[in-house]
Amino acid sequence: MPAERLTALQDDLVLAPAQLPxxxxxxxxxxxMGKGMGMMQGSEIAEDMPMYSGTATQRGMPMPRSDHGAMMGQAGSLLERLDPHQSMLTAQLDAVRKVKSAPSPLSSALTLAQTAKFDAATNCGPRRL
Known part of the structure; x- marks a missing residue:
């Protein structure tokens, strides 16, 4: 979730000092999570995946190159070509797990009205967080 959306949601929730932690x-x-996904574009993981360009991004994620890189005849075995994909997906899953664990303690600290606002603002699927 971009910092601007977080700030707007925080303002909308009118959090009490005890809720801030x-x-x-x-x-x-x-x-x-957002920073981690954005940093992947320039990482060794992205560089090891010829099918992704290190500079072309959309929302911080690598964009497929037109030559289809590793999946279309790059050197290395299938297993070698899949290793960077597995590393990227593992990093994404770890980031999602961290985000998933954060709302539960927050939700238990919110009032019913705050919970309704929070749910409405974050009910956009994982890509909107």
């Missing part, structure tokens, strides 16, 4: 944990986890 749980909010901060949620905000930190969602921002870390």
């Amino acid at each position: 749980r909010w901060n944990a949620f905000a930190d986890a969602t921002q870390a």
Whole structure:
């Protein structure tokens, strides 16, 4: 979730000081996920995947190159070509797990009205977080 959306949601929720530590944990986890996904584009993982360009991005994720790289005749065995994909997906799964664990403590600290606003604002699927 972009910092602007987090700030707007925090303002909309009108959090009490006692709720802020749980909010901060949620905000930190969602921002870390976004940064982690964006950092992957220039990482060794992305560089090891010839099918992705290290500079072409959309929402911080590598975009497929037109030559289809590793899947279309690049050197190396199938297993060698799949290793970077597995590493990328593992990193994505780890990031999702961190984000998934953050809303539960926050939700238990919110009032019913705050919970309704939070659910409405975050009910956009995982790509919107």
